[in-house]
Amino acid sequence: MRIFKWLVSIFVFYGIGMYLYLFHFADTSIPTHLRWSSVDPSTFMNARQLVLSEDFSNIKNLLFFLSIPFEWIVLFLLLITGISRKFDEWASVISKFRPIHTAVFVFYLSLFMSAVSFPLDWISYYISKTYGISVQPFNSWMKDLMIGFWTDYLITFVIVLVMYWLMSRNQQKWWLHAWLLSIPFTLFLSFIQPVIIDPLYNEFTPLENKQLEKKILALAKESNIPTDRVYQVNMSEKTKSMNAYVTGIGSNARIVLWDTTLNKLGEKEILFIMAHEMAHYVKKHIYIGLAISLSLSFIGLYIAKVFLGFLTRKWGSRLQIYDSRRLASLPLLLLLFSIMSFAITPFTNAYSRYQETVCDTYAVELTKNSEAGVNTFQELARNSLAQVNPPLLVKIFRYGHPTMLERITTLDVELTKKNKLQEQINN
Secondary structure, three states: OHHHHHHHHHHHHHHHHHHHHHHHHOOOOOOHHHOOOOOOHHHOOOHHHHHHHHHHHHHHHHHHHHHHHHHHHHHHHHHHOOHHHHHHHHHHHHOOOHHHHHHHHHHHHHHHHHHHHHHHHHHHHHHHHHOOOEOOOHHHHHHHHHHHHHHHHHHHHHHHHHHHHHHHHOOOOHHHHHHHHHHHHHHHHHHHHHHHHHHHOOOEEEOOOHHHHHHHHHHHHHOOOOOOOEEEEOHHHOEOOOOEEEEOOHHHOEEEEEHHHHHHOOHHHHHHHHHHHHHHHHOOHHHHHHHHHHHHHHHHHHHHHHHHHHHHHHHHHHHOOOOOOOHHHHHHHHHHHHHHHHHHHHHHHHHHHHHHHHHHHHHHHHHOOHHHHHHHHHHHHHHHOOOOOOOHHHHHHHOOOOOHHHHHHHHHHHHHHHHHHHHHHHO
16 A cells, blocks of 8 residues: 555655654754763763663653654544444444444554554563663553553543434534533533542552651641641652652642652752652642633634544545544544643643742742752763753653743852852851
């Protein structure tokens, strides 16, 4: 098939181009004026860690940039080869009752997409194991993969069932009705995630260090966060990476620390991280994120509706879609959503980086300890083998946080101001 050869050729050339960019052309060096400062990785990483961080980051970045067009190609081939249409036909043979028909079709599609993406998923897991970031046994990783499959399947089934029912009822305004229903659904998922979905993957227990919990809750009280407990999660069974977060909405708000964070950072650094995470709650970032997500979904659903109708009318026979209301059109919808999501990523990441900078500033104000912030980000970079100054395209498309270079430099400025002020007081 000629189009298949063209797609493979374009993907190969694109992959080679991304490889050359990441491994040979992108500049990840530290600016000259920052050499040997606290932001220079050579001051807090040994020679082996410096090499590993570059190699590991480049490989993971390459996998990211390959996985997105790979997904697009697979979805496109599902259409033009008639596989999606066959899935629809096979599902209708089993049952014409809409919920069962949809459940079978979504299962076929989910299983197919999981199977074709499994090699990339496994390579990503293998690389993380090889470089010592992941310590998760293969059977545990497969368990998480299966939990993710069934969780995603259930959510996708509900969304697809409702969306295609709305299409059958009103082909012109289905997108608007779907968006209106997505509001309570999104809020519901945000509410139940900390107490139902997250515990499927890991065990959450009250923080064992009660003295540390008391200090964290004191920060929470100062930040007006309505919680009386801090949780720790046993991530050391799976990874060496560190993390902490405040999640949930309303009464389900939770403060969570990975046990890797507890094991590898000092008390001052942990309190700095918690102050940063609390800032997301204080600054209403969770609610702002939900509002932005719902606003973008409003626009995205309308665009998807327009293009679904246009592409079905113009190239329906080539795509083997003869009625956009049939489930066979789902891969086209997923393709449109994926392309739109990728297109707006630079903008959503840029805004996310702004929010994270605000939270870093808040953490300094709350803890009065920018030095702890510098130590924290150095340890995070060293522990996760992260590039301090990643390539521009990587920052644009992958970084929802400022780069370590930006974060440490900002805190260094704050630390310099604090030292000068202290000198003036002493004099």
